Amino acid sequence: MSPRIYNTKIMAKQIIPVGKRIIITTIKAEEKTAQGLIIPDANQKKPLMGLVIETSSDVVEVGDTVVYGEYAGQKINFEDNDLIILEESHILAKIV
Numbered sequence: 407m408s409p410r411i412y413n414t415k416i417m418a419k420q421i422i423p424v425g426k427r428i429i430i431t432t433i434k435a436e437e438k439t440a441q442g443l444i445i446p447d448a449n450q451k452k453p454l455m456g457l458v459i460e461t462s463s464d465v466v467e468v469g470d471t472v473v474y475g476e477y478a479g480q481k482i483n484f485e486d487n488d489l490i491i492l493e494e495s496h497i498l499a500k501i502v
Contacts, residue, residue, distance in 0.1 A: 421484050424460045426494040430456030430472065430479075431487065455501065456490060463494045471501040 423429050433455045458470045466472060478496035482489050 414431070420486065421460060421489070423460055423491060426463050427461075427490055428463050428466055428492045428494065428497065429460040430458050430474070430490050430492060432456045432490065433471070461487070464499060465494055466500060472497050473499040473501065485496075 420452050421429060432452065432453050454476060455471055455473050458468055458472060461468060474490075474492055474496050475498060479490040479492040482491060
């Protein structure tokens with residue numbers, strides 16, 4: 407098994423979802439407005455999009471960007487990477 411790269415970090419272990427689950431890493435929220443104003447952390451909206459890094463689902467592929475529900479999934483920290491494990495039904499849309 408070759409090491410996987412998540413967020414430009416090489417991970418020694420691989421995490422594989424079981425069942426119809428998808429593992430994503432979140433896409434960071436915008437920190438500045440289009441006009442260049444800095445948005446305080448308290449006012450930033452929680453990102454509801456993520457990049458698929460592992461999947462056991464037929465609906466999405468590794469590398470897809472997906473939209474998921476606000477309270478969906480289980481947050482985990484795997485080798486210093488913040489990941490979310492989602493069920494296939496929690497994926498609302500795929501960005502193409």
